[in-house]
Amino acid sequence: MAVYSLWTSYIDKGEKHVRGKFVRFHHVTFWVGNAKQVKESAYYYTFNCQQNMGVLNIFRHTLNKMNRLKMGEHLMKHGDGVKDIGFQVEDCDFLIKTAKERGAVIVREPWEERDGQGWVKYAVVQTYGDTTHTLIEYLSPYKGLFLPGYKEPLFRDPLLATLPPAGLNFIDHLVGNQPDDHMVPISDWYQKCSLFHWFWSIDDKQIHTQYSSLRSIKMPINKPEYVDYNGGPGVQHIALNTSDIIQAVVNLRARGMEFLSAPNMYYNALRQNLKTAKIKVKEDLDRLQELKILLDFDDKGYLLQIFTKPVQDRPTLFLEAIQHNNHSGLGAGNFKSLFEAIEKDQEARGNLTVLTPKGQSKAFN
Numbered sequence: 001m002a003v004y005s006l007w008t009s010y011i012d013k014g015e016k017h018v019r020g021k022f023v024r025f026h027h028v029t030f031w032v033g034n035a036k037q038v039k040e041s042a043y044y045y046t047f048n049c050q051q052n053m054g055v056l057n058i059f060r061h062t063l064n065k066m067n068r069l070k071m072g073e074h075l076m077k078h079g080d081g082v083k084d085i086g087f088q089v090e091d092c093d094f095l096i097k098t099a100k101e102r103g104a105v106i107v108r109e110p111w112e113e114r115d116g117q118g119w120v121k122y123a124v125v126q127t128y129g130d131t132t133h134t135l136i137e138y139l140s141p142y143k144g145l146f147l148p149g150y151k152e153p154l155f156r157d158p159l160l161a162t163l164p165p166a167g168l169n170f171i172d173h174l175v176g177n178q179p180d181d182h183m184v185p186i187s188d189w190y191q192k193c194s195l196f197h198w199f200w201s202i203d204d205k206q207i208h209t210q211y212s213s214l215r216s217i218k219m220p221i222n223k224p225e226y227v228d229y230n231g232g233p234g235v236q237h238i239a240l241n242t243s244d245i246i247q248a249v250v251n252l253r254a255r256g257m258e259f260l261s262a263p264n265m266y267y268n269a270l271r272q273n274l275k276t277a278k279i280k281v282k283e284d285l286d287r288l289q290e291l292k293i294l295l296d297f298d299d300k301g302y303l304l305q306i307f308t309k310p311v312q313d314r315p316t317l318f319l320e321a322i323q324h325n326n327h328s329g330l331g332a333g334n335f336k337s338l339f340e341a342i343e344k345d346q347e348a349r350g351n352l353t354v355l356t357p358k359g360q361s362k363a364f365n
């Protein structure tokens with residue numbers, strides 16, 4: 001698994017942009033089932049996210065017939081999930097020209113849209129599986145709700161106003177899951193075509209659980225669900241940043257969000273490790289344990305994180321809440337715990353299989 005930084009200031013030896021820049025995550029587009037479900041999914045996500053920071057805000061877009069057919073095929077293959085990750089960029093034309101010269105598939109060449117509120121340039125580039133990236137460049141300040149042509153939903157669920165705030169502020173990172181042997185080509189693609197910088201990576205030693213690992217890591221002893229259920233690679237999780245994870249988790253639980261549970265032995269080991277740590281954790285460990293929040297640390301700081309159960313019908317996409325305390329990592333020290341928890345959840349659903357030495361899958365028991 002690899003994660004790429006959007007920020008050019010990161011001390012890394014990646015190629016620098018001559019022109020153009022990826023500024024930030026702009027939005028994530030979900031493709032989900034029928035119109036009713038679209039509405040319900042929309043409210044499900046609004047239930048779980050704060051509404052004022054551009055995180056998973058819900059806007060409906062009317063589709064023409066051809067796009068409906070395309071979406072239908074996509075849903076048959078992948079189920080509900082993330083179709084597109086949008087980035088705000090500078091110099092969209094240059095980024096697309098560079099990506100194209102380096103072999104990227106351009107789904108849609110740059111085009112412009114405007115309404116009474118502002119003027120925006122877009123382009124769409126293909127990435128892993130059927131996932132795309134939309135590049136968004138503001139050609140003027142945009143004063144509207146979201147982007148040209150989008151309008152407020154006609155109906156807002158009255159229950160929304162009765163729920164505690166989710167306390168999630170912005171997209172921290174996204175992780176794409178890849179089939180066997182696809183991680184390196186995809187990593188190369190991001191560096192070559194998008195000029196992202198290598199930010200962080202983990203190897204199989206860090207996430208080896210007894211039966212499982214990411215499919216993207218070469219350890220053919222397991223049969224994880226994601227790639228099978230998603231019909232190929234796709235976005236596995238979206239991490240949302242919070243400045244108060246304890247309150248966020250309390251509120252998200254009150255809103256009905258289900259989280260994966262770390263075992264008590266995880267907290268026993270954590271207490272032990274923290275005894276010799278150079279950092280001091282401000283939060284109460286008992287409270288973190290009670291809420292099943294995970295902690296990863298180094299000599300300078302720590303992060304707190306928690307993962308939801310899959311949020312779609314298929315066990316594919318899930319969400320993460322993450323709080324950084326002088327620690328810019330993504331929780332590599334927790335990967336083993338995460339995959340153990342995913343396996344426990346997978347097993348509870350009767351869906352944990354292992355690969356035999358001959359490469360056939362059999363039920364785990």
Ligand SMILES: [Fe+2]
Binds near residue numbers: 173175237239320
């Ligand atoms: Fe994550």
